[in-house]
Structures are given as C-alpha cells and as structure tokens.
Amino acid sequence: MDVFNRLFTRHRDWLRNKAIGRAETRILLAGRSPGDFTAEELEIVVQEEESMLKSELREKGLFGMLALLGFSWLG
C-alpha cells in the first residue's frame, strides 16, 4: 500500500512543519530564539505543539462530522 504510506508520510510532514512553525512563534513571543535551546528542549516544545494540533484537528473533525449529520449542541 504505497499510496497510503505516501499519504501518511505527507500528512505527518505537514503536521510536523505546522508544529515547528507554532513552536518557533511561541519561542519568539517569549523573547528568545530557537538557537538558545538545545535539541532536546526544542523537541519537547515541538512535541507539545504537535499533540495540541492533533487534538485540535480531532475536535474540529468531530464537530464537522456532527454538523454534516445535522446534530448541534443547541438541539
């Protein structure tokens, strides 16, 4: 299943780049630069951003599905 592998890799790369972008913004907003951190520290920050992104996507997907099926919180 080469197609699925490729799709999965592309999705993972997209997610990682997005998380790195967010981490970079977070670091810059804190008044520091990514060069000040060790590789391990950067990995921790990016990992946190990536998991936040994943949960956001999951939440959005769930709301999207509910909206498609015609359900809403307001009833």
Add this chain to the structure above:
Amino acid sequence: MIKNLFRLAVLGIIWSRYKVIIVSTALLVFYVWLVGSLHDDFVAFIELEDDKTHLAASFLTKWLAFLAGLIIYLAVITRIGRKPTVSNGDGETKAAKAESELTRQNTEEDPFADVRARKKLRSAADFVVEGKGSGRKKK
C-alpha cells in the same frame, strides 16, 4: 450528504491528478469528430457535384489528419510523465542540486533539523523517564 461529499472528493482527486490527460483526450475526441464531419460534408458535396476526382485525396488527408492528431496527443501524454532534467556543467541536475542545498541548509542553519528528521517526538515525561532509566543502569 456524505455520499455526495465523498463523490466530490474522489472527483477532485481524479481531476487534480489526471487533469491534463482528461483535457487532452477530450480535445482528441473533439478533433477526430471535427475532421470526420468535415470529411463527411466534403463527400456529400462531391456526390452532389458528381465530380469524384478528389475523393481519394480527401480520404488520404482525413487519415493523415487523424494520424497527426494521434501523434501530437501521444507526445503530450508522454511529455507529462517525464520529469524535467536540466543538467548543468557538472552533470548534476538542478533538482538534485536544490535538494542537496536544502539538506545542507537544514543541517547547518535550521535548529529544528533534528526534530524534522525524527519519526516520533519525545515529551518532557519521556526525557525524565529516559534519564531515570539510564541513571538506574549506571548503578
């Protein structure tokens, strides 16, 4: 609703992937139809005039036009599948050069190069656990 969305998504994927092939095939079909109807008109005209001196030439022209259309179509289709390979003096392609340049930049300047290369990232907790684990081993 979901069925329609799914259908739309599949159509979108097919269109984005095979757009050029679909358009060129449709153009080829239109071209064949156009040449065929022009020839039919010409044959009808010849029958009305009752002058069949150019009939053989018209058939020959029609088939030559079909052949030319097919050759152009095949040329377009095969050109799409090929990757552009523009080489410089050293024999290295531009794409390969750009890729090696990007890798070099990634490793030299990008502080996130290690993070990008990792398949799975470790959390702070993972680092703590790993640290404890290695500490125990040392004892």
